[in-house]
Ligand code: SF4
Ligand code: SF4
Ligand code: FES
């Protein structure tokens with residue numbers, strides 16, 4: 025395979041406005057979209073703003089939208105496109121734009137702070153935590169998250185409805201609630217913090233209509249909807265809508 | 281349907297003041313509309329077919345086969361089915377098709393199913409039509425309010441669906457009789473019923489509420505080895521929930537259609553023995 029000239033359309037601008045700008049740029053075998061953006065920076069648009077770090081799909085910095093689909097630029101191979109097609113690259117469209125491909129993702133950091141952290145189990149020193157692998161398996165799937173916020177960007181609850189941002193934590197942080205609620209040593213319940221209830225009442229779990237776009241775009245392949253959001257909805261339903269479970273809990277109070 | 285003709289709301293969402301100014305409501309170049317269109321078409325076809333069959337009040341019994349749409353029969357105005365599911369619980373005042381009484385349960389189960397919710401929210405309500413394609417609605421409250429908050433009742437329909445699956449299993453056992461109710465026979469209909477009941481059980485047991493109830497709600501799997509194992513099995517099925525939802529929807533429709541063909545005399549049930 026040889027190199028070829030590809031058509032690129034890249035969004036350029038800031039909060040005062042901007043537009044898609046056309047470029048023709050060289051592509052070589054084995055390259056990814058981020059390589060091409062770097063080549064543009066080096067040869068044609070030296071002031072093009074782009075955020076990146078690892079170029080290995082692990083830092084979550086290079087999130088953008090490529091042909092309308094939220095993806096990591098460093099993990100999107102040029103070989104998935106035909107040589108003829110024009111490739112459109114825009115910043116994430118759910119967050120305020122800073123400049124060119126860089127957006128202000130502080131919404132996500134604010135939401136991260138809203139989730140109360142791990143509550144240490146009483147009477148166990150920090151170095152003495154012991155747990156069975158089967159008990160942490162579920163939480164560990166969610167620890168693969170690289171915080172690229174592609175799921176947050178895609179979720180229509182906030183992408184299409186700015187006004188929902190205060191009420192909705194987004195898939196990544198509802199998943200964080202699920203991670204802690206499933207954690208074998210998290211002692212939130214004992215300390216009076218009901219994570220199932222706060223998921224619904226404070227983090228907006230009910231806004232999610234389980235349409236699975238978060239799962240579709242997650243570059244880590246985390247089954248966000250099936251393994252975090254739906255189980256969390258079921259846990260919330262336990263408390264509020266299921267008298268059988270409620271009765272069962274009254275009859276035998278077991279430490280689960 | 282997700283045709284994308286509605287004008288985008290300009291005040292909010294991807295056209296909000298702080299977002300990158302891009303006129304298009306999406307920039308996807310793939311055939312993103314195909315999947316919601318197929319889903320909506322498939323669901324619509326089933327709704328039309330089952331509405332016709334449920335209101336027909338005819339051709340639902342041809343010994344030994346009873347249509348899954350009419351089982352169990354809860355009113356007196358049913359065809360008598362020897363040894364079959366004639367359970368006249370509600371008595372003789374019901375004058376409409378008996379299917380309407382029982383179909384509430386499978387209908388409620390599928391309507392509140394997490395997979396079908398995704399399917400019709402996307403396919404019919406375009407909320408969202410596809411990922412990163414702006415939805416046409418001005419406001420969105422998801423499942424936080426009435427009536428959609430009732431989706432949380434899914435697990436009751438799951439309990440009911442277990443009963444219905446049990447009854448359909450019984451109906452399937454009865455298909456090992458012949459027209460004269462003698463045991464030890466098998467026809468093509470028996471095969472149709474067997475396939476259907478396996479798919480119905482697989483769909484029912486792969487339910488997310490089932491996964492939660494058998495083990496998902498536990499915090500410590502290691503203290504409940506049996507439930508952990510069950511959870512593992514249900515999780516495997518659950519990963520195929522979408523496929524099972526479609527397969528069982530088609531099979532239940534086909535089982536009904538088979539009974540219709542035999543009962544209306546359009547087709548003779550071939551007997552193997
Ligand atoms: S499944 Fe829920 S959280 Fe995930 S993108 Fe859809 S609405 Fe958002
Ligand atoms: S859950 Fe997946 S898509 Fe969301 S921030 Fe983490 S890695 Fe990114
Ligand atoms: S640069 Fe780190 S994920 Fe792409």
Ligand code: FES
Pocket residue numbers: 389392393394395396434438483484486487488489490521
């Ligand atoms: S039947 Fe689909 S989730 Fe319960």
